Amino acid sequence: MTDNNELIRLSAARLAEKLAAGEVTSVEVTQAYLDRIAAVDGGERGVNAFLHVNAEEALAVAAEVDAIRAAGGAEAESLHVLAGVPIAVKDLIVTVGQPTTAGSKILEGWHSPYDATVVERLRAAKMPILGKTNLDEFAMGSSTEHSAYGPTRNPWDLDRIPGGSGGGSAAAVAAFEAPLALGTDTGGSIRQPGAVTGTVGVKPTYGSVSRYGAIAMASSLDQIGPVSRTVLDSALLHDVIGGHDPRDSTSLPDPLADLVAAAKTGNVEGMRIGIIKELHGEGYQAGVENRFNDALELLKEAGAEIVEVSCPNFQYALGAYYLIMPSEASSNLAKFDGVRYGLRVLPEDGPMTIERVMGATRAAGFGDEVKRRIILGTYALSAGYYDAYYGSAQKVRTLVQRDFDAAFTVADVLISPTAPTTAFRLGEKLDDPLAMYLNDVATIPANLAGVPGLSLPGGLADEDGLPVGIQLLAPAREDARLYRVGAVLESLLEAKWGGPLLAQAPELGELVEAKEAK
């Protein structure tokens, strides 16, 4: 048996090989991760990536996979390649048998009567679900500080944010509490946490992974996707969750491309990789810019042709996003009213009408950031302002799409830093919502246009030693290109570093103790 400390550091692909070869059992792997969660996640000083740990069910699924493998025969042969490999699920995605909170008090203790399609697919692949991960309330935030259940801490520095909204999923994977996780990305909530925690995150083409069972924030922007430590691992998970779902009317009918093959046969020779003029330089931290330039150099050496493209309308993307997203969210969150599920709060005095119960319930159940966005969205949609705000923002969406279309006539893939800075300190931007919003400036255009994006570790910034993310963008339905280029860049960078970036992360045990001693 492999030492547990080694086991939890293996990639999902490597774990899958060892499981298939009978070198380790799924129960051993799952227990090793549960032990790791118990050691580093809890208490004041822990990572706090998990809101719920699903030990019993995870071990039962693991035991089932082990029994099938031990019995051999057709059933063992037909097991999915990731069977027995554990996974964590962002708590915005509904699950039977575990609570789903969306990081909000308004859903505290609520259990969904149905599984999200992606969860059904994890179950069909027999992947043990370790638990549900922390997030900014209803996925609204870039730091996971807006969770009603306390912030998640960045495993690279426990005083810093792990990004958001999917900080829990990214931190869990970075802290070796899970080999894989599911995230959701509306404006960067998979990619930006990936960037600041030194992990990989992919936002697939809009509609290529079912949203059924993902609690909606902004329906025309939301997308579920994989979170992992390697590009190949994301491709393997993407393959499990992707493909058409009749229960999501925006689900694309197209068959899924062979993403795993793309990750395995990466080759950039002769590929045209476009630097987006507007998504680097001014406003980007020097260390981020340096690692971005290193990545370009490596790709050039590997035979790629680097071209420069301009996307002039990206300057309006952040503004358009902060009109469209709250507008859709204000409508989507109207259902949390204390009638059918979740919290109900009665007014302290005065007449006991349903209107007043709703007002009191939503006042007590929603946090500040959610209230801000609901009010902003209600404003943008109100009579007299609709054309100027929501209508104009939808036109900008067209302009951003046109910019992408033009860029993809001269480049096969686009590249930029994923986020303008490395992880900021907990609390640093809490009183300045606009400063937090700016962290999504490079990730938002992909959501507006529906194109896929991947973030992978690009190294550590010189000035603070924290991870920097490199973002790749491809045309809609061309997710395979992200894996192809991502896998090449990853292998070139790891050759330079002498191993994965996460091997340079501080030992969490030591960090946690040092923090306690303060």
Added chain:
Amino acid sequence: MAAINRDDVAHLARLAHIEMSAQELDRMAGELAVIVDSVKSVSQAAGDDVPATSHPIPLNNVFREDVVGHTFTAEQALSGAPDSDENRFKVPAILDEA
């Protein structure tokens, strides 16, 4: 475009069914004014000839066969309800008569 003020926020909060204290209204008005100001350039970005995009990848007329699919039992549907009675969601008075 007009700036957003405290009265606007109070009106919007009523529309959105969120009770807010006087203090909360003041703070929210200040924060929203900054955000609205930062997004106003959006209204000048596109000319009249630019069509709006509501969904990034258009799919039209997504139909399914008209057959009954999965349905929840009343018990399942009510399982998360704060209050229920006789297989129905129970709420306080809907009109101001209580």
